[in-house]
Amino acid sequence: xxxxxxxxxxxxxxxxxxxxxxxxxxxxxxxxxxxxxxxxxxxxxxxxxxxxxxxxxxxxxxxxxxxxxxxxxxxxxxxxxxxxxxxxxxxxxxxxxxxxxxxxxxxxxxxxxxxxxxxxxxxxxxxxxxxxxxxxxxxxxxxxxxxxxxxxxxxxxxxxxxxxxxxxxxxxxxxxxxxxxxxxxxxxxxxxxxxxxxxxxxxxxxxxxxxxxxxxxxxxxxxxxxxxxxxxxxxxxxxxxxxxxxxxxxxxxxxxxxxxxxxxxxxxxxxxxxxxxxxxxxxxxxxxxxxxxxxxxxxxxxxxxxxxxxxxxxxxxxxxxxxxxxxxxxx
Amino acid sequence: xxxxxxxxxxxxxxxxxxxxxxxxxxxxxxxxxxxxxxxxxxxxxxxxxxxxxxxxxxxxxxxxxxxxxxxxxxxxxxxxxxxxxxxxxxxxxxxxxxxxxxxxxxxxxxxxxxxxxxxxxxxxxxxxxxxxxxxxxxxxxxxxxxxxxxxxxxxxxxxxxxxxxxxxxxxxxxxxxxxxxxxxxxxxxxxxxxxxxxxxxxxxxxxxxxxxxxxxxxxxxxxxxxxxxxxxxxxxxxxxxxxxxxxxxxxxxxxxxxxxxxxxxxxxxxxxxxxxxxxxxxxxxxxxxxxxxxxxxxxxxxxxxxxxxxxxxxxxxxxxxxxxxxxxxxx
DNA sequence: TTGAAAGCGCTAACAA
DNA sequence: TTGTTAGCGCTTTCAA
Numbered sequence: 001x002x003x004x005x006x007x008x009x010x011x012x013x014x015x016x017x018x019x020x021x022x023x024x025x026x027x028x029x030x031x032x033x034x035x036x037x038x039x040x041x042x043x044x045x046x047x048x049x050x051x052x053x054x055x056x057x058x059x060x061x062x063x064x065x066x067x068x069x070x071x072x073x074x075x076x077x078x079x080x081x082x083x084x085x086x087x088x089x090x091x092x093x094x095x096x097x098x099x100x101x102x103x104x105x106x107x108x109x110x111x112x113x114x115x116x117x118x119x120x121x122x123x124x125x126x127x128x129x130x131x132x133x134x135x136x137x138x139x140x141x142x143x144x145x146x147x148x149x150x151x152x153x154x155x156x157x158x159x160x161x162x163x164x165x166x167x168x169x170x171x172x173x174x175x176x177x178x179x180x181x182x183x184x185x186x187x188x189x190x191x192x193x194x195x196x197x198x199x200x201x202x203x204x205x206x207x208x209x210x211x212x213x214x215x216x217x218x219x220x221x222x223x224x225x226x227x228x229x230x231x232x233x234x235x236x237x238x239x240x241x242x243x244x245x246x247x248x249x250x251x252x253x254x255x256x257x258x259x260x261x262x263x264x265x266x267x268x269x270x271x272x273x274x275x276x277x278x279x280x281x282x283x284x285x286x287x288x289x290x291x292x293x294x295x296x297x298x299x300x301x302x303x304x305x306x307x308x309x310x311x312x313x314x315x316x317x318x319x320x321x322x323x324x325x326x327x328x329x330x331x
Numbered sequence: 332x333x334x335x336x337x338x339x340x341x342x343x344x345x346x347x348x349x350x351x352x353x354x355x356x357x358x359x360x361x362x363x364x365x366x367x368x369x370x371x372x373x374x375x376x377x378x379x380x381x382x383x384x385x386x387x388x389x390x391x392x393x394x395x396x397x398x399x400x401x402x403x404x405x406x407x408x409x410x411x412x413x414x415x416x417x418x419x420x421x422x423x424x425x426x427x428x429x430x431x432x433x434x435x436x437x438x439x440x441x442x443x444x445x446x447x448x449x450x451x452x453x454x455x456x457x458x459x460x461x462x463x464x465x466x467x468x469x470x471x472x473x474x475x476x477x478x479x480x481x482x483x484x485x486x487x488x489x490x491x492x493x494x495x496x497x498x499x500x501x502x503x504x505x506x507x508x509x510x511x512x513x514x515x516x517x518x519x520x521x522x523x524x525x526x527x528x529x530x531x532x533x534x535x536x537x538x539x540x541x542x543x544x545x546x547x548x549x550x551x552x553x554x555x556x557x558x559x560x561x562x563x564x565x566x567x568x569x570x571x572x573x574x575x576x577x578x579x580x581x582x583x584x585x586x587x588x589x590x591x592x593x594x595x596x597x598x599x600x601x602x603x604x605x606x607x608x609x610x611x612x613x614x615x616x617x618x619x620x621x622x623x624x625x626x627x628x629x630x631x632x633x634x635x636x637x638x639x640x641x642x643x644x645x646x647x648x649x650x651x652x653x654x655x656x657x658x659x660x661x662x
Numbered sequence: 663t664t665g666a667a668a669g670c671g672c673t674a675a676c677a678a
Numbered sequence: 679t680t681g682t683t684a685g686c687g688c689t690t691t692c693a694a
Binding site (some may be wrong): 044046047048049050053054057059068069070072074075076078082083089091092093094095096109110111112113115145195216245249252254272275276277298 | 332378379380381382385388390399400403405406409410413414419420422423424425426427440441442443444445446464537547576580583603606607608618647
């Protein structure tokens with residue numbers, strides 16, 4: 001391995017001068033600089049980032065915690081974060097947590113030992129006491145957890161209202177809601193948005209809310225049961241698109257025509273919703289933008305170590321596809 | 332930050348002794364050990380991995396290159412690699428290359444500066460000369476590129492043969508092939524497998540092979556044209572599932588009934604193929620196994636620095652779903 | 663069984 | 679404008 005000493009020797013200068021050249025910092029005579037640059041090129045010298053990290057106490061690495069990269073909502077988020085990392089010369093570390101507090105804590109420890117500069121976290125399980133000892137900057141993404149942190153998310157409640165109102169507008173008379181896992185903050189927000197719209201309706205009953213755990217198979221199962229038990233349901237607001245696909249599958253197997261006899265709307269706007277038949281109407285989040293914004297905020301935080309917490313809330317957008325249709329207007 | 336010096340001072344020993352305790356290496360009196368352990372716990376000491384890396388010249392990090400994590404084939408691979416990393420206490424770095432040689436070279440450089448211990452690469456663009464200067468162990472995954480490296484892949488040619496023969500068995504009289512991008516090694520292998528089965532048939536013509544670039548939209552476009560121009564086609568072997576979904580969509584829009592009038596078989600076995608309607612028959616790869624095996628091989632390579640190259644070829648499996656059906660047996 | 667000290671490759675304070 | 683040197687926190691040789 002070629003070190004800064006080798007370069008210094010080769011160019012006939014001190015290591016300090018070489019350091020000045022490679023960091024473009026401090027006074028260096030232009031002739032000297034040229035000699036150094038030539039030496040660097042001749043020797044194909046590359047500075048050792050580990051040594052730099054040791055001195056600086058920073059590693060130029062950023063980590064992203066997601067429950068599971070195999071869940072199709074997360075790759076776009078990961079991609080966005082990585083792209084921003086790239087621009088700013090950070091290395092991107094990906095951590096799948098499986099919503100396990102143990103894994104999260106293990107990662108938190110390991111990453112700090114590696115002097116990771118900052119972490120973007122999608123979590124439903126972390127609590128205040130776990131984060132308190134963490135000294136690196138953290139951004140919460142997609143959902144909050146019991147800690148006050150700078151956050152990037154969407155207005156879930158409003159999006160859920162919009163979804164439910166849209167179903168009403170189509171003429172749905174009985175709208176059920178498939179919700180996410182209890183501990184996720186956005187589960188509650190989306191459920192509230194749904195309730196805002198329907199809770200005072202005559203037909204409404206709590207039985208129309210069931211949890212599908214943000215999981216396709218689980219959702220498909222509970223939706224099948226729900227639709228069998230309640231044939232009066234003609235609208236379904238499903239709290240994410242993965243479960244929305246489960247809803248379409250469930251209806252298909254039950255022989256219920258979507259959208260003629262049942263309108264289904266999801267939440268997220270992942271591309272999976274475009275591949276089903278019918279394609280899935282949804283409340284789309286600006287996923288890529290959220291990921292990249294979170295990364296940018298984190299990098300700002302790393303640089304300025306600003307202790308002020310701020311939440312950036314993006315707005316969602318209704319994307320009309322084939323799984324919804326006005327009641328009584330079959331084709 | 333608590334350092335090894337602090338622990339040493341607190342325990343009344345030297346840093347060498349503390350080092351011996353935390354690494355469980357060398358002689359340490361059991362009383363001394365207890366004192367040190369207590370000091371570590373009291374002070375909540377965590378060794379600094381950056382300092383360790385600097386000394387060892389290794390970082391306990393592994394990187395994975397994929398074209399784009401948003402392509403649904405790659406998350407499972409990434410997940411597998413990360414799981415294995417976890418078991419062996421490696422940190423997992425994800426790099427999206429977009430099939431760009433510039434990005435790949437930039438990553439290769441950056442990662443070496445960070446003393447990354449090894450790299451798993453899915454690439455169609457890297458060449459011998461780019462890899463020659465790389466000193467860290469590398470494993471090729473999913474496809475080969477012009478370098479002799481230890482490799483984990485499936486027997487694409489055989490899988491392609493199996494797919495095409497399956498279509499023949501169903502009674503297809505005219506089978507087209509949608510291939511991947513020219514530069515990917517598995518594109519050629521799958522195309523060869525297809526040709527093995529059909530090239531001597533009377534009906535066969537090169538016009539039945541078109542490239543869809545492993546991309547849904549591109550594939551959908553070319554397949555639409557192909558089916559319009561050649562209504563005689565009754566079987567489609569599509570070189571990956573993403574394009575297979577494009578094929579189903581194209582047929583749907585053209586009003587061609589799948590599987591009654593056209594059988595479609597994909598390749599990969601990603602779960603996306605289960606969400607379409609009809610679901611996609613496919614040649615499934617053991618994706619998770621391949622990822623985890625690649626990671627295990629890499630870690631072996633890191634430890635033993637064995638220079639011997641070996642290729643592990645997994646076998647594929649036909650998964651019959653709804654997009655294929657015997658000719659003349661409509662339901 | 664333990665400790666002193668060199669050194670991994672780099673940066674930055676200080677001196678010249 | 680340049681060089682000397684003290685660390686960053688750790689591991690490991692060598693000597694005691």
